[in-house]
Amino acid sequence: MSAQQSQNQSPSAAADQETRGVVIIGGGQAGLQAAASLRSEGFTGEVTIVAEEPGLPYQRPPLSKDYLKARLTDGADGVGGTSASPLPLRGEAFFADQSITLLTGRTAVAVDRPSQTVALADGTVLVYDSLVFATGARNRELPTPGIDLPGIHGLRTLEDAELLGAALDTARNVVVVGAGFIGLEFATAALARGCRVTVLEFAPRPMGRALTPLLGDWFAGAHRDLGLDLRLNEGIASFEAGDDGRVAFAVSTTGDRYPADLVVAGVGVQPNDHLAAEAGLETANGIVVDAHLRTIDPNIYAIGDCAAFPCVHAGGPFRLESVQNATDHARHVAGVILGADAPYAELPWFWSTQGPFRLQMANIVRADDETVVVGDPDPASPTFSVFCFRDGILAAVESVNMPSDHLSARKILAAGIQITREEALSEGFSLRAAYKERTQPAAV
The missing domain is CATH 3.50.50.60 (FAD/NAD(P)-binding domain)
Incomplete structure (x- = not known):
């Protein structure tokens, strides 16, 4: 039946x-x-x-990255394209x-x-x-005067991404409200399209709920180096319409007015x-x-x-x-x-691609974690990780353009292997080698 x-x-x-x-x-x-x-x-x-x-049903994460990028670059005349397709889940x-x-x-x-x-x-x-x-x-709604003006978008669904892709064909001044993952992924895509991009973030650093303060501050500088006009400690107060009835300005909590023919609101869900x-x-x-x-x-x-x-x-x-x-x-x-009785205990991990920066995180960081940078954090060509320690033991790892560190960190943390701060800072240490050493059978 x-x-x-x-x-x-x-x-x-x-x-x-x-x-x-x-x-x-x-x-x-x-x-x-x-x-x-x-x-x-x-x-x-x-x-x-x-x-x-x-x-x-389709994959949502690529909508703010791969799908939108393909939508913008597919046209042979350089003005964007329309043949990019969403990635189906099945x-x-x-x-x-x-x-x-x-x-x-x-x-x-x-x-x-x-x-x-x-x-x-x-x-x-x-x-x-x-x-x-x-x-x-669902996207969190902004209770902001002017939020219903044409030209203001969210980004959650395929329809949202298609509308944004079409709008970016003619946009010149873009304002992104919120410096979370989605906001910054879209902002870097719009920047690559040649738009002038302003990001308004009420908090003191981008991605503040997800990253350590150290890495949040690093991303603030790195995105500014890319050309984003990142405004921290500055939220949105209202939107103003132009003569055509569409959004023309975003007014921040400081009273500053930013030109905007396209706005993306990314203030969480x-x-x-x-x-x-x-x-x-x-x-x-x-x-x-x-x-x-x-x-x-x-x-x-x-x-x-x-x-x-x-x-x-x-x-x-x-x-x-x-x-x-x-x-x-x-x-x-x-x-x-089907009858299994074990409690759920999988290790959380995340990722975000923002322009040239591939951010990957293993486990949930805490504001009081002790942090150590390992690798090269030069924004021009970064390859580094932030090791997070609690009571002297590795508890989480944030990586930028270091997929090997990320994969090894996931294995180490999921297996409950303890890495001390002293060991992690010793000469020649690597997460990959540490995992192999702790998991391979001893030579007979």
């Missing part, structure tokens, strides 16, 4: 089935991986994905081959926990044994947890789950950007916005649905 039940189907009739399967709300990285992992782990029941956006044949029902352009509007059903906006009702919220997050809250599930900056990613309802789980989970590496409830977290959550929850 299909996971799709008619609206007139009684819950008791559906309950007589051997299995009513798994319904996944959300067609992003977490939702697709959960479905794929269920199948690869041997689940034979119905698997249904409800995806709000039309078309095949090909169309995957869903048929794996017997996964993909409902695109459909919105879940209500979850009835007693009857274990999900109602869609078009009247369809899905019945589940297990329900997985993989609803992701909010979890899509309203549907879960309406169903009576606990929410607190995300859908609250336990160490197995299960909500207060034993049949309902939450994963990815929308989930607030007990992170052993952060020391408490946490919500992470990363592909790694989404995919690892998805693999774990598939195992739990």
